[in-house]
Amino acid sequence: MLRRFDVHRVTSIAEAVDARQRFGEDAxxxxxxxxxxxxxxxxxxxxxxxxxxxxxxxxxxxTATNDALRIGATATHWDIERNALVGxxxxxxxxxxxxxxxxxxxxxxTLAGNLAFGEPHADPPSMLIALGARVVLEGKSGTRSVAxxxxxxxxxxTALAGDExxxxxxxxxxxxxxxxxxxxxxxxxxxxxxxxxxxxxxxxRFVGAPTVVVGAVDEVARAVPTAQxxxxxxxxxxxxxxxxxxxxxxxxxxxxxAGSVEFKRHLVGVFTQRVCATLAAQAS
Ligand SMILES: Cc1cc2nc3c(=O)[nH]c(=O)nc-3n(C[C@H](O)[C@H](O)[C@H](O)COP(=O)(O)OP(=O)(O)OC[C@H]3O[C@@H](n4cnc5c(N)ncnc54)[C@H](O)[C@@H]3O)c2cc1C
Numbered sequence: 001m002l003r004r005f006d007v008h009r010v011t012s013i014a015e016a017v018d019a020r021q022r023f024g025e026d027a028x029x030x031x032x033x034x035x036x037x038x039x040x041x042x043x044x045x046x047x048x049x050x051x052x053x054x055x056x057x058x059x060x061x062x063t064a065t066n067d068a069l070r071i072g073a074t075a076t077h078w079d080i081e082r083n084a085l086v087g088x089x090x091x092x093x094x095x096x097x098x099x100x101x102x103x104x105x106x107x108x109x110t111l112a113g114n115l116a117f118g119e120p121h122a123d124p125p126s127m128l129i130a131l132g133a134r135v136v137l138e139g140k141s142g143t144r145s146v147a148x149x150x151x152x153x154x155x156x157x158t159a160l161a162g163d164e165x166x167x168x169x170x171x172x173x174x175x176x177x178x179x180x181x182x183x184x185x186x187x188x189x190x191x192x193x194x195x196x197x198x199x200x201x202x203x204x205r206f207v208g209a210p211t212v213v214v215g216a217v218d219e220v221a222r223a224v225p226t227a228q229x230x231x232x233x234x235x236x237x238x239x240x241x242x243x244x245x246x247x248x249x250x251x252x253x254x255x256x257x258a259g260s261v262e263f264k265r266h267l268v269g270v271f272t273q274r275v276c277a278t279l280a281a282q283a284s
Pocket of ligand 1: 033034073099100122123
């Protein structure tokens with residue numbers, strides 16, 4: 001059973017920041033509630049006050065410029081997967097979002113809530129880190145923007161300060177010839193491993209080094225050191241094996257219901273090969 005709590009429905013970012021400051025540790029931001037209410041029902045978290053940000057109009061918007069997407073903090077996974085700007089500019093993100101959780105969670109849960117919760121078994125962080133996305137935060141001392149890889153600092157840990165809220169996620173758009181891919185393996189409700197990759201393949205070779213980020217096996221998503229693969233033959237099995245080996249070495253898997261450390265390291269290798277092969281296939 002949920003214990004009693006008060007919901008404070010704010011209609012502006014300034015009101016949300018004021019409420020964060022007023023209630024301090026006694027309050028949490030309430031977006032879709034898919035994680036928050038579950039944690040409260042299970043009794044692992046208790047907040048006497050919830051600050052409901054869904055009625056702040058500016059937070060629901062998804063906008064695009066020539067070189068970036070801005071996803072407002074109350075945009076749900078469902079909003080993002082169906083948004084024409086996202087589908088046109090970054091179809092890989094739309095596909096990723098369409099495969100998060102189930103339709104009920106996607107219809108209520110937000111991308112910002114996914115990042116703010118810091119649950120390691122998550123899909124978006126690896127792709128957002130590969131793209132160089134940033135979390136835009138608003139607090140008493142103004143606005144700041146933090147790279148996603150610096151925002152999620154550990155298991156259920158983020159760089160969000162006590163008076164701050166996420167207002168948006170800024171995602172730079174890759175150049176036209178850069179391919180973006182994401183593959184995952186999932187046996188439970190959430191991914192056991194997810195690997196995002198980004199790169200250009202021309203005449204079968206990587207132009208520069210590909211970017212590979214592994215998520216869901218570790219406390220945080222990890223970028224794989226790939227500098228040595230600049231110019232490598234992207235279709236050669238030996239290249240894919242070597243990138244997979246680099247990925248296995250880069251992660252520190254946590255054993256849990258999704259598998260043992262050894263099993264997860266194995267999955268990381270398999271899915272890293274697969275995502276790199278997908279990049280090469282997309283380029284041709
Ligand atoms: C059954 C189930 C299956 C799932 N499967 C997947 C999956 O396959 N892949 C995956 O990636 N994820 C999965 N998820 C996680 C899902 O993506 C998140 O639950 C959802 O995105 C959280 O968003 P929300 O708006 O509901 O957040 P809430 O539950 O409202 O909030 C979550 C946390 O974020 C904070 N928060 C929310 N918005 C803000 C803000 N604007 N500023 C500051 N803090 C904020 C809250 O205070 C709270 O601490 C699953 C969840 C469930 C329940």
